[in-house]
Amino acid sequence: MSKTRVGLLFGGRSGEHEVSINSARSIRQGLTSGENSDKYEVIPFYIEKNGLWHAGDVPRQVLETGRPLPSDTETKADLWRFPAESAEIDVWFPVLHGPNGEDGTVQGLLTLARVPFVGSGVLGSALGMDKIAMKIAFAGAGLPQVKYKTVTRAEIWSNACVFPKLCDEIESEIGYPCFIKPANLGSSVGISKARTRGELESALDSAASFDRRIIVEAGVTAREIECAVLGNDDPKASVVGEITFNSDFYDYETKYTDGRSAMVIPAAIPDEIAEKVREMAVLAFRAVDAAGLSRVDFFYVEKTGEVLINEINTLPGFTAFSMYPQLWKATGLPFPELVDRLIQLALERSGS
Numbered sequence: 001m002s003k004t005r006v007g008l009l010f011g012g013r014s015g016e017h018e019v020s021i022n023s024a025r026s027i028r029q030g031l032t033s034g035e036n037s038d039k040y041e042v043i044p045f046y047i048e049k050n051g052l053w054h055a056g057d058v059p060r061q062v063l064e065t066g067r068p069l070p071s072d073t074e075t076k077a078d079l080w081r082f083p084a085e086s087a088e089i090d091v092w093f094p095v096l097h098g099p100n101g102e103d104g105t106v107q108g109l110l111t112l113a114r115v116p117f118v119g120s121g122v123l124g125s126a127l128g129m130d131k132i133a134m135k136i137a138f139a140g141a142g143l144p145q146v147k148y149k150t151v152t153r154a155e156i157w158s159n160a161c162v163f164p165k166l167c168d169e170i171e172s173e174i175g176y177p178c179f180i181k182p183a184n185l186g187s188s189v190g191i192s193k194a195r196t197r198g199e200l201e202s203a204l205d206s207a208a209s210f211d212r213r214i215i216v217e218a219g220v221t222a223r224e225i226e227c228a229v230l231g232n233d234d235p236k237a238s239v240v241g242e243i244t245f246n247s248d249f250y251d252y253e254t255k256y257t258d259g260r261s262a263m264v265i266p267a268a269i270p271d272e273i274a275e276k277v278r279e280m281a282v283l284a285f286r287a288v289d290a291a292g293l294s295r296v297d298f299f300y301v302e303k304t305g306e307v308l309i310n311e312i313n314t315l316p317g318f319t320a321f322s323m324y325p326q327l328w329k330a331t332g333l334p335f336p337e338l339v340d341r342l343i344q345l346a347l348e349r350s351g352s
């Protein structure tokens with residue numbers, strides 16, 4: 001039997017480029033070990049920070065070293081094209097986090113190319129990436145969430161009359177502490193917590209440098225609970241996990257520096273809360289029309305017993321030690337079986 005050729009697509013024009021390289025290293029490892037090595041041939045494709053796609057030796061080198069090519073997101077790629085090797089691919093595994101990869105752009109391209117791919121399609125990826133659209137979809141599904149206000153870059157970078165008024169509105173409608181986030185990003189890139197007017201002003205300016213669309217959320221004091229979802233039309237939720245850390249919030253440094261955070265799986269929370277989280281995770285997955293996989297992040301306000309949805313990630317961090325695969329491992333699906341299942345789900349969805 002000939003092997004299924006998997007196009008492992010990683011890197012990307014995104015602030016989460018480095019995270020993608022680490023996820024792709026683990027996924028390649030999972031697809032080329034044990035029984036998977038008889039089933040799959042992995043062909044890596046690397047998207048530089050400037051958007052240029054590479055096949056052949058460059059992606060292999062980046063996977064070996066774990067280091068990106070030193071281009072930047074601002075320089076435009078001279079020439080964009082699908083590398084010739086992409087014609088051989090039976091199924092794509094886009095291991096891309098953040099804009100230009102997790103947001104429906106690459107999913108649109110692969111849909112047009114009519115080759116199956118792992119994960120959500122255009123709609124699920126776009127809704128799952130944009131925190132404003134996501135929250136509207138969640139509200140439509142009746143999922144409770146924090147109070148928020150949407151803001152645009154144009155308002156933030158407008159004139160000296162509009163900006164103070166905007167800050168006044170945020171103070172009266174949302175208050176402090178609040179979280180200021182670019183709508184389309186992940187790994188906490190561009191997110192700040194503000195407790196004062198000065199912090200709010202610089203947080204808005206910083207978020208606007210990442211995205212046209214900005215969201216300001218009321219800060220909650222809560223435990224952070226995460227749940228993994230797997231499937232297409234009949235998605236299943238994993239056991240739930242908790243993230244613990246000592247920093248002010250779960251920022252980029254805390255996420256990706258060894259020893260700064262810990263995962264507790266299963267989370268030490270009452271059974272009925274864990275069950276509620278699992279149900280809400282599946283509702284969220286359906287609300288944005290996700291497919292294949294997602295990790296849904298929650299706030300558990302222990303004092304009141306309230307569970308609030310924070311966000312969905314349609315391509316969550318995927319190193320062997322990341323929450324998503326660890327949650328499935330604890331649910332009885334080890335890493336190699338998980339990546340195999342994801343490829344099968346991609347093939348099932350495309351009807352091949």
Ligand SMILES: Nc1ncnc2c1ncn2[C@@H]1O[C@H](COP(=O)(O)OP(=O)(O)OP(=O)(O)O)[C@@H](O)[C@H]1O
Nearest residue numbers: 146179185186187188189217218219220249250311
């Ligand atoms: N409204 C809020 N109240 C309290 N803490 C918050 C709030 N929003 C975000 N945070 C903190 O910021 C972190 C990152 O937020 P969020 O998950 O929305 O960002 P992200 O960039 O999409 O992250 P990722 O995709 O890596 O999970 C949260 O895990 C939490 O620690």
Ligand SMILES: C[C@@H](N)C(=O)O
Nearest residue numbers: 097186187313316317
């Ligand atoms: C990769 C990062 N956005 C996550 O959700 O894990």
Ligand SMILES: [Mg+2]
Nearest residue numbers: 186187311313
């Ligand atoms: Mg996210």
Ligand SMILES: [Mg+2]
Nearest residue numbers: 297310311313
């Ligand atoms: Mg999150």
